[in-house]
Amino acid sequence: MxxxxxxxxxxxxxxxxxxxxxxxxxxxxxxxxxxxxxxxxxxxxxxxxxxxxxxxxxxxxxxxxxxxxxxxxxxxxxxxxxxxxxxxxxxxxxxxxxxxxxxxxxxxxxxLSCTASDTNCPWSGKREELEKHLSICNYTQLRSVLSQFMNTNQLFEKQIQTLTNHVQTLQIAASNPISRLITFDKLIEIENKIDSGIIPELYQNLKWINVWYMHEKWVELNHVLSGWKNAYTNNHTCIAFNGKGSSMKICSQHKGLYSFSLISFEATAAWHDNLRVNVIGKRIKQVIYSTIITLQFTHSQVFQFDWKNLDEIKFIPLDGVQHTGIEYDEKYFALTWIILG
CATH class of the missing domain: 3.30.40.10 (Zinc/RING finger domain, C3HC4 (zinc finger))
Known part of the structure; x- marks a missing residue:
């Protein structure tokens, strides 16, 4: 708890x-x-x-x-x-x-962390000790110079991660010829609004329980400081996420009659570093597979699976550490895409 x-x-x-x-x-x-x-x-x-x-x-x-x-x-x-x-x-x-x-x-x-933690100052301590530390902190004094170098480095790292994810997606799709890549960009045309909302019933012939979608423009207007923005990779303009920061499910239309495989998905944490999510694969209400993945605020990640004969995938957010400067604590995460067999 x-x-x-x-x-x-x-x-x-x-x-x-x-x-x-x-x-x-x-x-x-x-x-x-x-x-x-x-x-x-x-x-x-x-x-x-x-x-x-x-x-x-x-x-x-x-x-x-x-x-x-x-x-x-x-x-x-x-x-x-x-x-x-x-x-x-x-x-x-x-x-x-x-x-x-x-x-x-x-x-x-x-x-607290030092106000220069973004330039790698390792200090952390009690709030009552912060002022004394700042008076002698070398990182604080050099912050403007270090920030320029770190921003440039982060930009390169993000570009590398985006390209890596894209290559992984292509490799996964190529190695699974009967797979289908499900993205959420079409929802903007279906819903006819640049906003967020509940994924329609039977989108892509699946049941989406407590799964919402959100357009990139909505994030730019409402959540500039967030991990959401890192989920819009490779020109995707819409992502899926767990409503109210709670568990969400992706199910076949008729459990027990139609099954599918979980091959891969790309995911990002919205407010937390090291957000742990329990991914569960079920067949006729029985747990067949279960694993815990760890999501990041700073970048998206591709996760690969070999889970077969499922009629339900459940995502249960467990815990994480609020990213520095974030005031929200709901356990939101985003799916950029998912590949099913």
């Missing part, structure tokens, strides 16, 4: 109606079920991923795509106003909804 660096002030007094019956803590990103029970999103997803196919309370049948996020502002405000104590600096009057802001901007014990 997610690591939390705070504890509640007078937790016993918090109304039980605002607590998850799995972890027994106040709700984190609450979701509700068709049987009208509420849980933390991560708690109930973990429960379902353990092959429990029913509600933990009433045992009514339950699937992950039936979970509905609670967006009622009154409930979310109540949860956000719960008072917590920071376990690092000891401040005990922080509202839970402001805790991330506290850690990023105010906590004296938070571990």
């Amino acid at each position: 997610t690591n939390i660096n705070y504890e509640y002030i007078d937790e016993q007094s918090i109304d039980a109606n605002y607590k998850c019956s799995i972890c027994m803590k106040p709700f984190q990103y609450p979701v509700t079920t068709p049987c009208d029970h509420t849980f933390c999103q991560e708690c109930i997803q973990h429960w379902l991923n353990e092959n429990h196919l029913s509600c933990p309370i009433c045992r009514q049948n339950l699937l992950e795509n039936q979970l509905i996020p609670i967006t009622t502002r009154l409930i979310l405000n109540i949860l956000d106003k719960l008072v917590v104590k920071c376990l690092q600096c000891g401040q005990n009057d922080v509202q839970r909804g402001n805790f991330n802001d506290h850690m990023k901007k105010f906590c004296s014990k938070s571990i």
Whole structure:
């Protein structure tokens, strides 16, 4: 479960109606079920991923795509106003909804990197120690010169990575003559908008569950500082991603009747470095294959597989480290393309 660096002030007094019956803590990103029970999103997803196919309370049948996020502002405000104590600096009057802001901007014990970390200064330490370090940091004094060299080097590395990915794609397609390369650029013509949205039902004759698409123009307007931009390789203008930063699935139209192979895909993390994603291949609800891949914020990667006789591929984001300067923590990732057999 997610690591939390705070504890509640007078937790016993918090109304039980605002607590998850799995972890027994106040709700984190609450979701509700068709049987009208509420849980933390991560708690109930973990429960379902353990092959429990029913509600933990009433045992009514339950699937992950039936979970509905609670967006009622009154409930979310109540949860956000719960008072917590920071376990690092000891401040005990922080509202839970402001805790991330506290850690990023105010906590004296938070571990920070040097402001010249982008030019390879190795220092990291507590916020209260940063000012002293900056007064003697050689990297800070030479930052303008080092930045020019590093920007040029990063540009070359990105070009090399793009070409490498393109060559890998061609090699994979050539070695699998019955394979099909699925891209998402056509969605802009189908949806007739330069935006983001849910991938239409039965796109490319497959079922896409909690899979969204996003146009490159949307990223340029709304998320300039993000890993999203690194997913648009080789002139692709549209990518697929996991809605709400949650699990997503690609399935055959009729499970058990039509199967396919997973050969390869290209993927990128949106907000995290070293974002781990559990990729699972199933056939008639049985797990046949499972592996964990690690995605990067700074560049896209091509992953190769030899998974056969599947009717479902599931992607479960697990954890990662927020990229420096990123305020979002949702476990989003992008697929540039995918090759199925």
